[in-house]
Amino acid sequence: MRRTVPLVITFIAGTFMIVSFFFHEGSIPHKLAGRVKDWGIIIAAFAVVLGTGNIIRVSLHKARRGEDRAYKIVLLVCLFTTMGLGLVLGVDPRIHKSWLIGTWREGHYNPFDWIYNQVQLPLGATMFSLLVFYITSAAYRAFRVRSLEAGILLGTAVLVLLGQIPFMSYASVGDVSMDSIMYWIMKVPNVAAKRAILIGAAMGIVSMSLKIILGIERSYLGGD
Amino acid sequence: MTVLALTWQQAYHDGGIWVAAILTLAIFSFLYRDNPVYKLAEHIFVGVAAGYTVAYAYWQVFVPNLWYPLHGLYRGSYPGRGTEEWWWTLLLHVPAALGLLFFLRFSRRFSWLSRWAIAFLVGAYAGVNLIAYFQSDLILQTKGTFVLLDPARLAEDGWYKVLALNIPILIGVLASLTYFFFSKPHRGVLGVSARTGIFFLMAAFGASFGYTVMARISLFIGRLQFLSYDWIYPLFDLKPPLS
Numbered sequence: 119m120r121r122t123v124p125l126v127i128t129f130i131a132g133t134f135m136i137v138s139f140f141f142h143e144g145s146i147p148h149k150l151a152g153r154v155k156d157w158g159i160i161i162a163a164f165a166v167v168l169g170t171g172n173i174i175r176v177s178l179h180k181a182r183r184g185e186d187r188a189y190k191i192v193l194l195v196c197l198f199t200t201m202g203l204g205l206v207l208g209v210d211p212r213i214h215k216s217w218l219i220g221t222w223r224e225g226h227y228n229p230f231d232w233i234y235n236q237v238q239l240p241l242g243a244t245m246f247s248l249l250v251f252y253i254t255s256a257a258y259r260a261f262r263v264r265s266l267e268a269g270i271l272l273g274t275a276v277l278v279l280l281g282q283i284p285f286m287s288y289a290s291v292g293d294v295s296m297d298s299i300m301y302w303i304m305k306v307p308n309v310a311a312k313r314a315i316l317i318g319a320a321m322g323i324v325s326m327s328l329k330i331i332l333g334i335e336r337s338y339l340g341g342d
Numbered sequence: 343m344t345v346l347a348l349t350w351q352q353a354y355h356d357g358g359i360w361v362a363a364i365l366t367l368a369i370f371s372f373l374y375r376d377n378p379v380y381k382l383a384e385h386i387f388v389g390v391a392a393g394y395t396v397a398y399a400y401w402q403v404f405v406p407n408l409w410y411p412l413h414g415l416y417r418g419s420y421p422g423r424g425t426e427e428w429w430w431t432l433l434l435h436v437p438a439a440l441g442l443l444f445f446l447r448f449s450r451r452f453s454w455l456s457r458w459a460i461a462f463l464v465g466a467y468a469g470v471n472l473i474a475y476f477q478s479d480l481i482l483q484t485k486g487t488f489v490l491l492d493p494a495r496l497a498e499d500g501w502y503k504v505l506a507l508n509i510p511i512l513i514g515v516l517a518s519l520t521y522f523f524f525s526k527p528h529r530g531v532l533g534v535s536a537r538t539g540i541f542f543l544m545a546a547f548g549a550s551f552g553y554t555v556m557a558r559i560s561l562f563i564g565r566l567q568f569l570s571y572d573w574i575y576p577l578f579d580l581k582p583p584l585s
Contacts, residue, residue, distance in 0.1 A: 124457040128465030142519060153430060154466050157408060157437035159504070161463050163403040164441030170392045171448075189385040196389025204397020230397070233377075236358035238364060238394060240568070241387040244369040247565050250558035270544040278552025305507055307534025310514020311546030313483050314539070317515070318522045320479030324380055327472035330464060338464050339457055 125333045132331035203230040261329070274303055363573040410433060487515045514542040524566055 132156070138151035163194065181190040207230045263269045281300035282285050289296045329335035368383035391483060409429045414541060440459040447456045489495045489508055496504060521539030528536040575582045 120454045120457070124461035127458055127461040128468070130468035131462050132472075135466050136472060137474045150431075153433065155470065157434075157440075158463055158466055159403055160407055160434075160437040161441045161459055162442075162458070163399040164444045165463075166395055166399045168444045168447065170396050171445075172393050173388070186381075189381055192382060192391040192579075193385040193555060196386050197393040200390045201394025201396045202393075204394060205400055209398050209401045232354065232358055233390060234584030236362045236396060238363040238390045240366050240565070241369060241383060241390070243561050244565050245364045245387065246371060247558055248372060248562035250555065250562050253555055253558060257555075261538065267540055267544045270541055271548040274548030275544045275552045275555075276548075278549045282552070282556045298584065302506070303545065304401045307509045307514055307542045307545035308549045310511045311488060311518050311539075311542045313511070314515050314518030314542075315546075316483050317519065320475040320483070323475045324472050324480070326476075327468040328466040331472075338460060 121336075124339055125167060125336070129331055131335060132327070136331075170197070170201075200230070201235050203233065274307070277303060359572050359576075363569055366569060370565075408438060411507055473551070513538070518542050 134147070135151055135154065138147040141147040174197065177190040177193050181187045181194070207228055209230065257275070260269065260277070261272045261273055277296075277299060280289075282298055284295045291299065326335065328337070351454045365383050365386070368379045371377055372380040408437050412434055415428070415434075419529045440462055443456050446455075489499075498510070517535045517539035520535040521528075521543065523532075525538075525571070528530060573579070576581045
């Protein structure tokens with residue numbers, strides 16, 4: 119019961135989605151498959167709430183034990199403030215009505231938007247921009263030209279980096295412009311290798327999907 | 343009243359700039375070393391991002407896809423009873439029930455029931471992915487590799503394009519695929535092909551690296567522009583260069 123029912127659900131859901139592909143547009147199986155895809159988004163939204171609940175649980179547990187207590191309290195305050203404001207005011211006041219405030223018109227100050235624009239966006243962008251320092255220092259250590267392969271890696275990386283600089287479009291190697299070199303690198307070796315990776319990954323996904331549907335791969339069900 | 347409104351407007355705007363600038367500097371402080379200011383900013387980020395995701399999921403997923411239709415169904419206002427849309431709306435109880443099953447993970451006795459929701463999600467998307475990836479990444483990418491065998495495309499593209507682009511791409515794809523073929527040792531023809539594949543793969547990785555670095559640099563420049571143009575210059579009443 120504990121393992122068989124989930125395996126049966128997986129088999130039926132997976133097989134139905136495959137079979138529905140062979141039905142014509144407008145048929146009931148085709149429409150149901152479309153609805154099932156929408157259901158997936160709804161169920162995933164429940165999972166988001168569950169994940170956030172888990173963050174709250176873990177943070178409370180750590181705060182109680184005195185492990186990074188101040189930071190965990192800040193995290194929880196920020197989480198509840200943002201979530202509360204978002205739920206009460208709506209994420210887009212131009213479209214949604216809030217059950218507490220009523221209709222918000224465009225141009226009104228929304229604290230939820232403020233948190234998003236002045237806290238979340240700058241923090242996210244700065245976090246990702248930090249990576250430029252680490253990626254460069256890692257490249258400095260890793261990009262030693264010890265072999266032909268390493269030389270090709272370094273060469274293309276440098277050419278692509280230089281090619282992104284606006285004034286480099288005026289530069290050329292002999293008669294060949296930098297733009298043409300960049301174009302060829304991105305269109306030929308890059309496309310060829312990425313395509314091979316995509317084809318390989320697709321084969322892996324197809325075989326893994328089959329293993330899941332047929333119940334051979336069961337790790338997603340967890341232990342016991 | 344106007345003065346008060348202006349003050350509020352200014353506080354809303356200027357306060358926001360100050361908060362964003364301080365948080366930006368707090369994250370950059372990690373470049374020196376891990377420190378409490380960075381850790382504080384990091385926890386703020388996690389809290390805000392989690393809260394935002396829940397609010398977004400509620401307003402963009404629950405309300406339009408689940409709450410409004412079911413609310414209308416129970417009130418009898420939407421859609422007309424017995425119509426096709428009514429039946430589809432009635433079926434929305436299935437994802438609602440499966441979604442609620444997720445929360446049984448917190449129960450020791452019934453946590454196994456939460457697997458039903460996971461099983462449905464994994465099974466349905468395994469089926470979707472099997473078809474989607476087979477079509478797009480396997481069939482279409484293979485078709486795209488062999489365009490030079492299509493006489494119509496050949497006439498349209500011309501020999502120059504075929505020699506400079508299509509043939510090297512075909513060689514590159516086949517060579518790169520042989521590198522990922524592990525059922526036979528890479529010796530002889532297979533070895534030469536696999537080694538050629540490594541060259542193509544290295545060039546692609548180099549190009550990806552270059553693009554990634556440039557994307558991060560542009561983000562970094564964006565943050566510096568924000569600090570200088572939006573925070574420092576107005577603060578000291580300076581005129582930004584190139585303005």
